Every structure is written in structure tokens, then in C-alpha cells.
Amino acid sequence: MGPIAFDATLWDEPTTGIGLYTRCLASALEALGVQLTRVGAQSSGEAPRAKAGRTAWTLGGLPRVLQRSDALLYHAHGNFNLPLIRAPGMKYVLTVHDLIPLLMPETVSAAFRWQFRLWMSRSLMVADQVVCVSERTRQDLLARYPEAESRTVVVPNGVDHVHAPVLDDTSKDFLRALSLPKEYVLYAGSLDVRKNVDLVLDALERLRLRGRPASLVLAGQSWFGAGRVEARISRLRSEGFEVRSLGYQSDAVFYELMRRAAVFVFPSRYEGFGLPPLEAMRLGTPTIVSTAGSLPEVCGDAALSVGPDDANGLARALDRLLHSPEERRALGERGKAQAAKFTWKRTAEGTLAAYEAALRR
Template identity: 30%
Template sequence: MRIGVNLLPFRQQLAGTGRFTQNILKQLAEIDKANTYFLFLTKASATHFSIPQENFFPIICYFSPTRRFLRIGWEQLILPWQLLYYRIDLLFTPSVAIPFWVPCPTVTVIHDMIPFQRTVTKYSKIRSVYVQIATSWAIKKSTAIIAVSQNTKQEIIKYCRVPATKVFVSLEGVNSRYRKIDSLSLLAQAREKYNLPERYILFVGTLEPGKNLTRLLEAFCQLKQENRLPHKLVVVGGYGWGKDLKLLDAGRGSIRLRRFNFADEIIFTGYVPEEDLPFLYNAAELFVFPSLYEGFGLPVLEAMACGTPVIASNLSSLPEIVGDAGLLINPYDINEIAAAMAKVLNDKDLQTELINKGLKRVQEFSWRKSAEVIFNTFKIVGGKNQ
């Protein structure tokens, strides 16, 4: 088969969906030597998806992915004709959006159903409407759907009323770079590079309302008031959108952060490239992820793989991913978040228990297994089309 891969939405800085795609393509390159892959992408993201295999061909589309309307226009009007020109037999879209007209069967990855949630916001109102329409269209018109968790699969079936047999679950994995690092000198270099304290609590994620950062900051301040702990809070991630979060621009010394009594104890690193993230996880004493909604929740697995105790939200897919290897909290309850952080930081035995359980739990997830599910889906869809 000649398989087209729509990588047009990805930018120079990869977030969760981009990292998912990067790992899946690397594994497909190892698994599949028979099919030919045509990667439709922009120059900005080309280095992230450079795969030195004879059956992988990059097709550079010359527009800036930061110009959203240009990207949508190219995706809807030009990409279908490219699929015809390159005689593509199947289109794989790892980031939801597919053209309204596609000249071949499609396999589409749905990472979450957040546009359908009434209590959680990830996008602006206009973008939320667009994403909901695009997601509904992709789910209904795709030949097969890949969901990244059982929770996401059940929501796809619930909101879009598609048969369960159309949806295949491909759980995410953990890159091998996420592991315990014993070198104190390497950890010290990471601390110096990002101006990190000796002891800290870590959050990793795109800074947007659904990540629940404001409540985390309030819980951290409460933790500092009620416990004499030396830890600071390190927030890692680039800015997504949201008025409240833009006001928390501590990296520029924003006075708006002063309403949190311990503003000096909160460090915003901004975007951190993936090659540096394992060092930040390893140097942290605790990882806290109070997200209001996740389709999967990859950062909790990355933290576990690095031997860092995890506290996570008890909503959406996170209980499915965390299992009993972390403390689950109500992300709307600031007192509960603060109490959980205090409990872990003040109990060495609990820390050891969570570390060991996390290292064991993470062994159940792998990118090879994820890619095999997707590869088998290609074969099923391709077989139906023959």
C-alpha cells in the first residue's frame, strides 16, 4: 500500500500529539518494510519526522503551520489532490483533521473528546466549534478510528454514535529516554540550565485552562502555608491559550502573580525540548498533574518511568493510566490537592512505594504495542479496500 500521513498541523515545537506521532512513525518504520509512506508536512516540522528508511518519503508543503487558515485551506483544497497525484491508497491522520473529501480510505487518531465536554475548556469558543465539527466529521467519515485510551473510545461511541467495531484502542507508550538517571552531574547541569532549585514539585503540560494550573498554584501556596517545606513549584510548558494563564507570566516578573503569596517560589520554565525533560522529571521529588480532562495523559507515565512519585486527577482517562501507581485526587478540590502533596512529601515510605509501583506500571505501555495496533488497523482497512 501507499500510505499518506497528514503531518500538516505540526509546528516546530511538538506537544503531546506531535510526540505521539513521532514515536508511532519511528515504530512503524521498524515494523513495516513493505508499505510505502508519504509524509505530508511543512518545513518547520520536517526535522521532527525525519525517518531514514527507504520506504518513507517526505513531501514538503510550503506554508507556515502557524498560519492556521492557510493550513486548513491546504488541508481541505490541496491535500486531496496530492493524495490523487501520489496515488495514495490510505490516509493516516494522527491529529484529527481530515479533508471533507478524501479519495481513499482513512485511519484517524482521536486523542480526546474535549470539544464535547461542557465543564472543561481547552480552546477559544470559535476554535472549539471548529474542532468539534472537525472531530465529528473525522469520526463519522473515517474508515477506522484509533483512540488512545478506553475512556476516549467510550466517549467517541457516546457522542458520535459509531459502532464499537470501528474504534481501535492504541494506548500510548514511553520513549526509552525516560528512565532513572543516577548521574548527579547531569542532573546538576539541568538544574543550572533551567535555574531550578535543589528540591521541587513538577508540573509538565501546555499552559491552558484545562490543565487546571490556577488551582495547582493555589494548592501549592496552601501547602507552603501549612507545612514548612523547602520545595518550590516548577511549571514546564509553553503557553496555549487562556486569559487567566497569560496573567501568570512569572517568567516576565508579572505583578499579577502577587495574589499568590508564594509567587517567588513558583518557577515557569516555558517550553522545554523533549531531550531535556527526563532530567527535569528525575530531579523532581514529586510530579503533580491535576488536569481536568485528558485523552491519555502521557506526562504521568513519563514521570513514573523516571522514578518520580505521581499525583494525578481522578477524571477522564487518568485513573485508567495511573492505576494504583499514583495518588488520585479531585482536581476541583484545592484542599485535597494540597493535602496529597503534603502526604507524599512527608512520607518517605509512601514515596518509595509510589516509585516502585510507577516503575512497574510503566512496563505495561510501549510505543511498539501502540504502533502494532495501528499497523494492524492499516491491514484491516487495506484488506477491505482490495
């Protein structure tokens, strides 16, 4: 197999789920001997886009790059971002992580929703293979685009990029200054409506009414629609609830917060894969997830699960774990065993098989 033109449009950007996927998959493919040509990064790689925006470059600049390339295949990672026209002789592979703008349109801007809908329809017309990160995503895709079934495969993400963090002095000082309680509940992710942080806050209120207060730490960036949740967090803090909202953190601090947490909670209303709970499980942190989206598929019985509207159920699960070190240890061990099944080597092997299938078309 010759070189693969590899979508690097998020390579130099602040880390997002797709950016993490891009870098981890690239490393794992190169470890298998696949030659990658990274195209579209802001400044790195073999064909950077410089000051051009991602959308403008993909529509205008990328087709010219691919026409000059000696690669036979281009792999896009952003759900819908294949070029609108095919470069002569070039095969296309597309990774779809989720269909959130179609499934939960109220959680994204109207402009992005329309961009997603129109561009995905075209991308699925020109894609030779479509890689879905979970069976849930594949089923959601085929419910709307059944014509893609013969070209669609499931290749789950890996999680072995996560290791017990090595902290520099600045990170150690930062964590020490936080003076976090010994046993805290952690939510990690953005604060948008889809992530359902309100359910965690509902559970906190119920626990306090029962005389069983819990401490909550939130690590993640603000996102579209986060304002109402942020206002509620401020109100709860003014009422004496122990809620720490730490915002976006470096990888080392982020994973150390996960490792130290008594319980990790992730009650999302929908995930195409759901990497944060799997990361917590890899670190041995007992985890509670919702029963929505791909979370049951990914976490199996190695995490406790509650319905995405079941605040009482979440309160009971939190209370049980916070007051049972033995159950936390047992659940943490089950989580590590489940997370060990998800490696980037397996992701790369499945992706390579998709490349080979595309080239045979």
C-alpha cells in the same frame, strides 16, 4: 500491505503531544516493516506542503496528493483532519486523542471549537477506522457519535521514548544556574484552564498556612486562557512563595527536571490520554494525578489520585510524599512498572491491525 500515506503535518513543527505521537508511531511502524509516505510536513517527507497552512493544505492540497499516490490508505492524526472527500480507492484511518473542544468548550477559542465540531462530524462519516488513544476517549466519542462504534478501536500511546536524559554542557549550566531546591514539586504542561494548575497553587497556599511550605517548578508553554494563572503565579511570588515558571524547555532539560523532582503533580480536569504523568512514572518520579478523564485508566494505582477540586486532598498528598522518602521510592517503583506496559511497539501493532481492518472494509 503497500505504502501508507501518513499525516506528517506536525512533523516539522515545535513538539506537541500530537507531533510526538506522529514521530514515535512512524518509527515504530517502520520497525515493523510498514512503508510510510510522509505527507504534509512543512519541508520534510515525500510530499511537503511548503508555505501552505495546515488547514488550507489538508482541504485543498492533500486530496490531489492522495489521488496521485500509490498508497491505499491515509492515516490522519489530528482528531478531525481527514479530507472532506475521499480519494478514489483510498481508505481512511483517523486517530482521536480527545474531544476537549466539545467537552470543555470554554478552554478553546470559538473559531477552533466550530472548526473541530464541523470537521470532526465529516471526518467520522468518511473514516473507515477510528483509533482512540484510551477507552475514556472512545466512550466520549461514542456518546456523541454512536454510529462510529463498529469502526472504533482503542490503541494506547507508548512512553518508551523517554530515557534518562543526556545533557550537553549548555543544559548542565542552565540547570545549575537555576539553583533549584533539593526537593521540589514539578508540574509539566501548558498553563491553560483545563490543566487545573490553580489546584496546585491552592494546595501550596494551604501547606504554607500549616507551616509546611513547598517549592513548585512549572515547565510548559503558555496557552489559550493562561493569563489568569500566570497573574496568580506572579502574585504568589511577590508574597514570598517559591514558584519557578520556566516555560517551554528542550526534551533533555524537560525530562531532567522530571527525573530530579521529588514529586510530579498533574491535576488536569480532563485528559484523553495524559502522557506527562506516564513520562514521569517511567523516570521513577512519584506522581499525583486527578481522578478526571483518562488519568485513572492510564496511571492505575501506580500514582496517587485526588479529585480535581480537592485542594485539601492534594495538599495532604504532597505533604505526605515530601516528608516520606520511603513512600516516594515505593510509589516511584510502582510507576516504573506501570509505565513499562506502554510501548510504541504495542501502539504500532494495534495501529497496523486498524489499517488491516480498514483495508478489508
